[in-house]
Amino acid sequence: MTMAEEFLIAAGSKEEQYQALVPQIDALLAGERDLIANMANLAAVLKEQFDFFWIGFYLVRTDELVLGPFQGPLACTRIAKGKGVCGRAWEQQKTLIVPDVDAFPGHIACSSLAKSEIVVPVVLEDEVIAVLDVDSEYLKHFDDVDAAYLAQIVNLLRT
Numbered sequence: 001m002t003m004a005e006e007f008l009i010a011a012g013s014k015e016e017q018y019q020a021l022v023p024q025i026d027a028l029l030a031g032e033r034d035l036i037a038n039m040a041n042l043a044a045v046l047k048e049q050f051d052f053f054w055i056g057f058y059l060v061r062t063d064e065l066v067l068g069p070f071q072g073p074l075a076c077t078r079i080a081k082g083k084g085v086c087g088r089a090w091e092q093q094k095t096l097i098v099p100d101v102d103a104f105p106g107h108i109a110c111s112s113l114a115k116s117e118i119v120v121p122v123v124l125e126d127e128v129i130a131v132l133d134v135d136s137e138y139l140k141h142f143d144d145v146d147a148a149y150l151a152q153i154v155n156l157l158r159t
Contacts, residue, residue, distance in 0.1 A: 009049055018149035021049055022156075029156050038157055039130070040069035046134070046153075047071035053114055054135040058086050060128055065090060068130060076110040084108035086131050089119035093128055095147045099140040111135070118142040120150045124158055 007028070010020030025045060029038045039057045047055050056070020058079060065079040065086055076084075082091040084107055089096045098117045101107045114135035122130040132154050136142065 007045060007048070015145050015149075017049060018145065018153075021045070022149065022152060025153055026156050035129075035157065036069060042132075042153065042157070043069050043071045052134050053137045054111065055133070057122070057130045057132055058090075059130045060090065065131065072135070073111055073113075076108055079108060085117050085119050086133050089121055089131050090128050093121055093123070095120045095151060097142050097144075097147060099142075101135075113137050115139045116141040118146055118150065120147070120154050122154045122157055 007024055008020070010017040012020070025042060028041055028045065032038055032041075043055050043057065046052065052072070054070065054072030054075065056072065056075060057068035058065035059068040063081055065081075067075055067077045079087045081087050085096055085098050085101070085104060086108075088106075096117075096119050098104045098107070101109070101114055101117050114137065116136045116139055118134050120132040121128045122132060132150060134142070134146075134150070
């Protein structure tokens with residue numbers, strides 16, 4: 001039986017769902033060293049669990065972010081450093097929660113249906129190598145619970 005067949009969707013509060021998910025993701029990623037494969041499975045698991053509008057990774061490639069593994073509708077392919085929420089999270093090396101993307105100066109609208117967003121940097125050896133970008137079709141969808149657990153989850157990509 002593969003890990004994908006063993007993935008169990010958790011019930012309960014958002015925090016309880018994340019708590020049930022973290023050990024499953026840890027086990028899923030533990031046996032694979034390829035970063036892209038792990039990002040792809042991570043995006044799929046999180047999309048399946050939370051039904052986010054869009055979730056995926058942008059990979060740092062020299063001076064811009066380039067679209068990596070994702071789940072959801074078509075996305076922007078390249079984002080300059082400091083531009084939009086993703087580029088700003090990369091530049092500042094910190095998680096950004098945007099309750100209303102239309103109120104975020106310089107927001108890049110890959111889809112007009114996205115209303116709120118969270119971006120979590122993926123840091124390896126003190127350097128941002130990618131960002132995890134999650135969009136919701138609802139305003140104020142993300143909070144500190146998402147920030148804490150998504151940071152914990154992307155840290156599992158380090159191993």
